[in-house]
Amino acid sequence: MGAAPVFEVTSGAGNLPRLTLVAPDGARAEIYQYGAQVVSWIPAGGQDRLFLSRASQFRSGAPIRGGIPVAFPQFGAFGTLPLHGLVRLMLWEFGGAESIRDQASAVFRLHDTEASRELWPHPFQAELTVSIGGNRLQTTLAVTNPGAEPFSFTAALHTYLGVSEISRSAIKGLTGLTYRDSAAGGVQKRETAPQVDFTGEVNRTYFAAPADTLLVTPQSTTIIRKAGFSDIVVWNPGAEKCAAMPDLEPDDYRRFVCVEAVTVAEPVQLAPGKRWQGSQTLLA
Numbered sequence: 001m002g003a004a005p006v007f008e009v010t011s012g013a014g015n016l017p018r019l020t021l022v023a024p025d026g027a028r029a030e031i032y033q034y035g036a037q038v039v040s041w042i043p044a045g046g047q048d049r050l051f052l053s054r055a056s057q058f059r060s061g062a063p064i065r066g067g068i069p070v071a072f073p074q075f076g077a078f079g080t081l082p083l084h085g086l087v088r089l090m091l092w093e094f095g096g097a098e099s100i101r102d103q104a105s106a107v108f109r110l111h112d113t114e115a116s117r118e119l120w121p122h123p124f125q126a127e128l129t130v131s132i133g134g135n136r137l138q139t140t141l142a143v144t145n146p147g148a149e150p151f152s153f154t155a156a157l158h159t160y161l162g163v164s165e166i167s168r169s170a171i172k173g174l175t176g177l178t179y180r181d182s183a184a185g186g187v188q189k190r191e192t193a194p195q196v197d198f199t200g201e202v203n204r205t206y207f208a209a210p211a212d213t214l215l216v217t218p219q220s221t222t223i224i225r226k227a228g229f230s231d232i233v234v235w236n237p238g239a240e241k242c243a244a245m246p247d248l249e250p251d252d253y254r255r256f257v258c259v260e261a262v263t264v265a266e267p268v269q270l271a272p273g274k275r276w277q278g279s280q281t282l283l284a
């Protein structure tokens with residue numbers, strides 16, 4: 001344990017407990033215990049890099065729209081569980097915060113409950129570690145199987161990155177990869193374009209993606225660096241789908257793009273007693 005931790009737990013929107021974490025250099029993050037969901041990240045001397053919908057609900061049973069929802073044990077609708085699994089709708093336990101050198105980090109923990117076992121009959125332990133400092137935000141999801149049977153899962157850190165105008169934003173680093181185009185009925189394609197541009201709905205899963213994906217806007221470049229996760233999802237609902245989503249304002253599709261570290265093509269098989277870990281680092 002290093003210098004004194006700088007954190008505060010207060011009552012956030014909807015009276016849900018919210019942790020504010022501040023690094024020695026002033027970098028700052030806000031994280032709800034509900035979903036262990038990071039909703040704000042301000043790099044040292046910078047501005048918030050995450051999108052959080054002003055129309056988001058903050059209540060038990062509804063996901064928070066924005067920030068970094070954690071999807072586990074199912075990504076998206078690829079299975080029989082609710083969309084994006086169970087844990088974004090569960091109250092995680094705050095396991096403490098610490099400050100080491102120029103970084104501040106906080107940990108959140110969750111395990112199976114009677115309600116989770118009704119939907120997914122496996123004991124599990126999950127841990128989300130959030131670390132900030134300088135131009136960096138790292139989120140690490142670790143999953144342990146404490147049971148006697150193996151289980152398999154898919155997972156994601158479903159990151160909503162704020163942009164000032166989606167039509168002037170692009171994603172780079174995915175050229176040459178095979179992807180599932182969910183906005184075109186799930187057909188598989190090969191990415192031939194030098195960058196992903198946004199002129200309508202984009203919902204793509206890029207398989208076996210390299211470590212770094214880039215979000216390039218007129219103002220800045222953000223590196224999305226993953227480890228442990230195999231795939232990358234790029235999602236923007238476009239005008240029409242956005243207008244139909246009650247927890248987004250009609251113009252919000254212009255204000256974010258999701259670049260998500262995901263493991264979905266090949267589910268993780270976790271043997272009894274084993275631990276899996278995946279992380280995503282945002283570099284502003």
Ligand code: TA6
Nearest residue numbers: 063076083084158203233235260
């Ligand atoms: O990751 C993209 C996606 O799966 C989209 O298909 C879209 O539905 C989005 O996530 C948001 O899902 P949500 O359940 O939060 O509305």
